[in-house]
Amino acid sequence: MIKTILIDDEQHCIDRLLYHIKRSTATFTVMATCSTVWQAVEACKLHKPDLVFLDIEIQEKTGFDFLREMPQINFQVIFTTAFDNYSIEAFKFSALHYLLKPIDIDDFNEAVRRYLDRIKPTSQQIDQRFRVLLDSINNNNSKLTLPTATGYEFVEITSINRCEADGSYTHIFTLDKQFTVSKPLKHYENLLENLSFYRVHNSHLINLKYVKQYTKGNGGYLTMEDGTTINVSARRKDGFLNTLNS
The missing domain is CATH 3.40.50.2300 (Response regulator)
Incomplete structure (x- = not known):
């Protein structure tokens, strides 16, 4: 009831x-x-x-x-x-x-x-x-509520390093934790794209503030502050570089 x-x-x-x-x-x-x-x-x-x-x-x-x-x-x-x-x-x-x-x-x-x-x-x-x-x-989007298997986690958006697609799930990485959420990456792209995040690949949404290095190539790849390397898709490369330089 x-x-x-x-x-x-x-x-x-x-x-x-x-x-x-x-x-x-x-x-x-x-x-x-x-x-x-x-x-x-x-x-x-x-x-x-x-x-x-x-x-x-x-x-x-x-x-x-x-x-x-x-x-x-x-x-x-x-x-x-x-x-x-x-x-x-x-x-x-x-x-x-x-x-x-x-x-x-x-x-x-x-x-x-x-x-x-x-x-x-x-x-x-x-x-x-x-x-x-x-x-x-109040237009102060400082935290994100993440539904998890045991309840909810409340994460400072500025602490999110990157998000990675896994089918209908998304793995969200801060500099010291990982969360898995039963929502697609597109959901978080729509929420975070105006908050210094950019989708550089079908599987990867990254926080521009944590990009340490870009290495050239067909699409190239990124090295993040935590040492993770992320491929940039060829079709998203120009948009990403324009955003990064602006």
Whole structure:
């Protein structure tokens, strides 16, 4: 049983979520539906939900105002939003789930599946994920939340040396650690490409700050600060050199 609270100021959006919940293979118990931040805070204190579906725009306030009002966030959140450019990047940095309105049944089921499959985070991990979220919303993308087999790791982006593709997985290397994440390299390329990262090969995304040396060749190869050598593909060579020189 998933104790659930729905927070949205539009009744038709609440009704759509209830419709999906009734048809879900998971077992939900809807403890409350709320249309204001104040109602939501009181409901969460009273019912202690496992999961909250949280609208971004709630009358004159936002879902983030609700989170700031909570003395402790010990439940998981699936955000709902009608705006595909509204903090989507921030959700990805924090590894928090979101659904775009109008909510499609397949997207709803996938979000629920991810919630059920993920190891339940600790209160400290939940708090950290929301800190990363709010940090990203303020355009200060300093940390990345990495879902791992045992929970989450919170990594300073400036400490990431390189990322390496392994099928649908990505190995992420800092100068002293390695993490393996069940997301493709393209996901991290999209997140990090404006933060001094460049994809030099189908299998390699590197932090330009840690390039120690470039050796010429058909595509050539890089020597990173940790001594790793990375091939540069011939078709990405010119773009990489232009970026490096700029």
